[in-house]
Amino acid sequence: MRKTLLAVLICFFAVPISWSQRVELTGFAGLQTNGGLDLSNSLFRRIDVQNGKNYWLAAGFLVGDRYGVEFMWAYNKADTLAQPRGTGSDINVFTLDSNQYFGNIFYHFAGREKKLRPFLMVGAGATNLSAARQNVGSSTRAAFDLGGGVKYNFSKLFGLRLQAKWSPAYLATTNAGYWCDPFWGGCWTVGENHYLHELDAAAGITLRF
Secondary structure: OHHHHHHHHHHHHHHHOOOOEEEEEEEEEEEEEEEEEEOOOHHHHHHHOOOOOEEEEEEEEEEEEOOEEEEEEEEEEEEEEEOOOOOOOOOEEEEEEEEEEEEEEEEEEEOOOOOEEEEEEEEEEEEEEEEEOOOOOEEEEEEEEEEEEEEOOOOOOEEEEEEEEEEEEEEEEEEEEEEEEOOOOOOOEEEEEEEEEEEEEEEEEEEEE
């Protein structure tokens, strides 16, 4: 009976030990560069989202010695300027709130016990775009991200993370014309995909446990 109880206690306490320093919680702050979109209406020829600050929260789990998975949320607030088709200055049409939600996969170039750990990441998710203007609703679009950076562990509990990522969000597909097969015959409509491109860099403090 005592041996059984001892075995149960060993298994119970071994689980937290085996998971130690595998969970990472990170808060970020940084800068974000946003793109724009060409328009086809009679008033404006292009709309551009301005650059601004961004804020992130991320929760990750290290898998093995080199890999990791993570859920990340990022927020950016920026003015949006429209370029008139005629002469005149750009017009501030609304402020755009952007919320990104990504699931990321990591590869680290050093083991998880090393102080300096360069990494690459790739992920997929969605971007919610909300204009601060009456009668304009929000829209959630599919998105993906590619990025990289470095983690520096001050101790087993605290670390620093520097990171840059590119995260385009799909907006729409428009008709770009027709394509005809010169060998087999037949013609098809060709679509052109439009994306809102976002490039950002940030620094954050990581809590490891």
